[in-house]
Amino acid sequence: MIFPDEIIRSRRKTLAIVIDAQARLIVRAPKSCGQERIFAFLAQKEPWIRRKQAERKSVAVSLPTDNLDGYEFPLLGKKVRIRVGDVKSIVFDGEQILLPKEKSRERLIKWLKTQAKTCFTAVVDEYANRMNVTYKSLTVASARTRWGTCSRENALRFSFRLVYTPMEIVEYVVAHELAHIRHKNHSPLFWNEVERYVPDYKTRRKWLKMHGGYMQIF
Numbered sequence: 129m130i131f132p133d134e135i136i137r138s139r140r141k142t143l144a145i146v147i148d149a150q151a152r153l154i155v156r157a158p159k160s161c162g163q164e165r166i167f168a169f170l171a172q173k174e175p176w177i178r179r180k181q182a183e184r185k186s187v188a189v190s191l192p193t194d195n196l197d198g199y200e201f202p203l204l205g206k207k208v209r210i211r212v213g214d215v216k217s218i219v220f221d222g223e224q225i226l227l228p229k230e231k232s233r234e235r236l237i238k239w240l241k242t243q244a245k246t247c248f249t250a251v252v253d254e255y256a257n258r259m260n261v262t263y264k265s266l267t268v269a270s271a272r273t274r275w276g277t278c279s280r281e282n283a284l285r286f287s288f289r290l291v292y293t294p295m296e297i298v299e300y301v302v303a304h305e306l307a308h309i310r311h312k313n314h315s316p317l318f319w320n321e322v323e324r325y326v327p328d329y330k331t332r333r334k335w336l337k338m339h340g341g342y343m344q345i346f
């Protein structure tokens with residue numbers, strides 16, 4: 129028997145299941161749908177549910193608590209550890225981030241945004257050159273729902289949270305957004321363009337989908 133973590137009832141007609149970034153099983157059900165029908169549905173989908181939950185758990189990140197000292201998180205795919213101590217400004221040696229006691233979290237986020245801007249600017253310039261496109265501007269934003277966007281006017285925006293992912297993933301998101309300069313859609317022509325510069329884009333895209341939990345770190 130498999131139990132859902134949450135049942136959300138609405139005016140929908142069919143049953144649907146979602147495994148969220150924390151591997152919780154959420155069922156979306158019509159208002160009048162009985163428990164029996166829900167459990168029968170879950171029993172039928174059990175192998176898929178178990179597989180998805182295991183997948184999500186294997187990539188889940190533990191989220192920071194109020195005490196940041198000792199917390200580990202990925203920075204460009206490499207694990208770094210936070211230490212909070214008697215320092216005036218942030219010190220980073222490639223493995224540890226030493227944070228001041230005052231306003232630690234705020235200062236860390238500001239620092240992450242600066243790191244993100246430096247990193248993304250370099251990757252965007254490299255790929256824009258290779259792809260022979262020009263963009264209007266580059267902004268590092270705090271979006272939690274999208275890794276990157278390219279506006280109609282070719283203004284690029286990237287979530288600073290992309291800085292948690294490995295460099296290959298940053299490159300994929302950059303190439304993806306730059307490909308939107310020529311193709312304002314996700315047509316086969318668009319994907320051809322992405323593939324020219326990132327031949328294994330499908331693997332990287334899948335990685336990104338599985339690591340949606342990274343959006344919640346800070």
Ligand SMILES: [Zn+2]
Nearest residue numbers: 304308313314
């Ligand atoms: Zn796109």
